[in-house]
Amino acid sequence: GENVEQHPSTLSVQEGDSAVIKCTYSDSASNYFPWYKQELGKGPQLIIDIRSNVGEKKDQRIAVTLNKTAKHFSLHITETQPEDSAVYFCAASNGGTGNQFYFGTGTSLTVIP
């Protein structure tokens, strides 16, 4: 089955700096890679996703890059703000409605004001 690894487990940055979280996956059949933000006591919220036919996607301060050959994808947050502090999870799926998501272990991001 799929194995998703995520690094780092914790990350502290100064407000305004950039944050990068990296994930690797093992199954070449995976073709959908979402990123979720989870605040304490709440369910995960999708912040950005990317499909395997795209190498990069950007949404304001958030971007995701995908390297299919190396089987890794990364989340980039620029101009970080204190409200970006949360736990971030990457996931991989082989697509299709109802297919299982395989989650990374999570990164706890702290943005220091």
Next chain:
Amino acid sequence: GAVVSQHPSWVICKSGTSVKIECRSLDFQATTMFWYRQFPKQSLMLMATSNEGSKATYEQGVEKDKFLINHASLTLSTLTVTSAHPEDSSFYICSAPRAGDHEQYFGPGTRLTVT
């Protein structure tokens, strides 16, 4: 986006009792729903896949007789924790994919505390 709700948001029950958690897709139909368990500072662990009109599929190591899943309709799945014990205390989250979407829509989670 699509909305998934869970009820209750938190529940406290005594050891040995059963508790039911509901997961509803509010504005779309979901033939499949997923149930996850999350311990503090850990990732989401898939417990089972709930299928409307058929039996749930449980992940290895998850006791199907303890965690009963019923997908009663295209908008409702329930997870019943039977004979709960303190070690069942956890954060339970459901998700549902919408037809045509790769994305899964997550509920807000249910905090279960067994005393």
